[in-house]
Amino acid sequence: MEKIVLIDGHSILNRAFYGVPDLTNSAGLHTNAVYGFLNILFKILEEESPDYLTVAFDVKAPTFRHEIYKEYKGTRKPMPEELRQQVPALKEVLTAMGIKMMEKAGLEADDILGTLAKKAEKEGMEVSLVSGDRDLLQIATDVIKIRIPKTKGGKTEIEDYYAADVKEKYQVTPTAFIELKALMGDTADNIPGVPKVGEKTATELMVQFGTLENLYTHVDEVGKKSVRESLINNKELAYLSKTLAEINVDSPLDFSFEEARVHDFYTEEAYVVFKKLEFKNLLSRFEKGISNDSIIAGFQMVSGLPEAEEVFGKALESGGEVGFAILKDSTIKNNSSKGGKTGGFAGIALGFDSGRCFFIQCTGLVTEEYLRGKMAEVSSCTKLCCGDIKGAYDYLMCDDTQRFFDVILAAYLLNPLKNDYTIADVANEHLGLMIPEQAQRFGKASLLEALSQKPEEFTQYACFLAYVALKAAPVLREKLDEAGMLTLMNEIEMPLTYVLYDMEKEGILVKPQELKAYGEALTGRISELEQKIYKEAGTEFNINSPKQLGEILFDKLALPGGKKTKTGYSTAADVLEKLAPDHIIVADVLEYRGLAKLKSTYAEGLSAYIGEDNRIHSTFNQTITATGRISSTDPNLQNIPMRMELGRQIRKVFIPKEGCIFTDADYSQIELRILAHMSGDGQLIDAYRMHADIHRITASQVFHIPFDEVTDLQRRNAKAVNFGIVYGISSFGLSQGLSITKKEAAEYIEKYFATYPGVKNFLDKSVKDAREKGYVTTLFGRRRPVPELSSSNFMQRSFGERVAMNSPIQGTAADVIKIAMIKVHQRLKKEKLASKLILQVHDELLIETKKEEADKVQLILEEEMSRAAQLSVRLEIDLHEGNDWYEAK
């Protein structure tokens, strides 16, 4: 028997929209609903393998049936903008996939679907009708199956209804379902229904009387008086509702089943559209369809020394750029293999302009050392491009990044919002090429396992890395240039890769015994507090569990504070701090938490990263943050305690090596200074020229008080406002920060803006720019897209506004310190100093300084950091030195 699948377009799109978290492509187009729709579509197609397929749409609501009863229209909420823009996108996708669509002015999708379903039934087909709402249940029969997808926790399950299933679940036949609905009404569909009759009463009535006709014939038999009267008084309404609820299964439609016949959906056109929408999971469906055969034909594995020599010779002679990839497992430093070198090394891939690519396997005479030597030679005189160059420097020789180009880094600059960046992604987005991800090819196998198990697949993979790097480089350069970020790339990000590589390699020396002792010193107090808390609570429980803690505090002990999070009570510090003065147990919990954090995250956490050289080699990531900052992982050395004295003590275990001291330099209020510069606000610029405590000046100017009479409270408030401005001010946020009312906060903000009108102007302009262009930029051209601004959700939109205000400031600060790092690193090298830059903490640089170089290092830091950008205010530096990190801050 032939089979047709009919889909209710708007209804499924709507379901998908609310069931799939927000997604946007890099052009800022929302795509979650289309994505969800396609997932449902593919699932259905896989299950049903139909012969025919049609998607029906309403032309626009409200239509035909609703027009009859105008008074009730307009209860439907307007479609959110994020959803509206996805309707044409979906139609584009379906068109590209060659899927038949039906829509007709004056007809609702329901009518089209109903009509087609009945038509197909008559032709002797099986019918699957997919819709998000239950209206369609009325046309279920023994061959017409209604399918209702439900998204439960990310998984889509589909409920199926044949006529019998409707009867089972709703106790009425599909035909009676119409009248059931007429009685109870449906606000979403503008069906009035009979007052006083809800779902329960309606079901009872239909079970008892079977039809509306019969109900009114025997209306006096209705038991409940109020219901009986309502039925009698609203007879007309009931029949009108029936008209509204009934799907027209005999609509005038030109339809030929042949047009709806299913064929290959994975067309070129569809591929292009999927790529535009950035559905990379779905793109894998095209792999069979689109062939990379002609590219792969140029790939080759090389295992012998003479052949390797030949390939390297080719690289050295190549006039143009060469793509390469180092095939090694990513460094795993976090397990107990302390200071562990890298994982397995499989070899090196090289790609040439001709399209010829070679995977040179590390085997026999072709040793790792040989390859390293050859790559060093090649890198010292050839233009090279790759992905993740920081991870390749171990195999390159020269620290002059001029000849290098990192396509991953370029992809990050073009869209810094993504979670990860892979060569396969770059191929998809920038070359329109489909290549499988590593995991897809080899699963969880290590590289060496993959090589031995699937050598041909591996060769293909390795060569693709080099091929894509080479082919994508000019494309990315062009895109960066268009976006005004080529200089940022060449002058800041690329040179920085080598600085970060050096910092990682250098690491920072720690005192392992001291760190251990610090942790052990905490243990006593922790168990003391643990026992005390159990006693105060009257029971033992897991203090680390917010769930259990919340129940103890707010249920068992009935402390005031109520709910806050989705899952239960909030036990966050700011909530507990309000209770602490009145309840010893809360104060104890807070102290316990503080100590437990220090012990687990820092004392024990850091210990696991100490290498055989007694140094910790963190990883500095350059493609993580949305604003341009770098991040530090494994371990994170950018969040070592500082604010509280006890935590700060941990810094005493970070020490310079023998013969060295630490020199630490940090920018003084770099973000506020950048704000002063970017806004050009005269008053704020002058404030900085006064060369005094900026928060006190702000207080003095905003509150119109002589500088010397500013109280500590006023200074504190002004400081909070300054912070707030940088974060993208909102009265609510400020009120939280200062524990004052929203109204008071709003007054502060108003006064601040009255004092510094240039700042207000600048922030407004940032938001306006972001709305118009879809992104904001830093002083050095770095972009951050702000797709949230086009959201119809108040919260998301407000977030977008704050992002638009904050990112240029935070991002410019990130640019500035990156420049400083490059310059400092260069100077140290140029002046042949042995001192090393080892850490960056956003506005701070730490140098392990040879004692005899201390003065020079201070001078270099001072000069290069303050010179990193020429602003209309000075960039001031605070310099410290010490015999450990604690002393040097």
Add this chain to the structure above:
DNA sequence: AAACTCACG
């Protein structure tokens, strides 16, 4: 894997 909490700038 997600939620919560908390460390830093």
Add this chain to the structure above:
DNA sequence: ACGTACGTGAGTTTC
């Protein structure tokens, strides 16, 4: 009316 300050990473519990 809505319910948040901006940017990160890691440890723990819980599903």
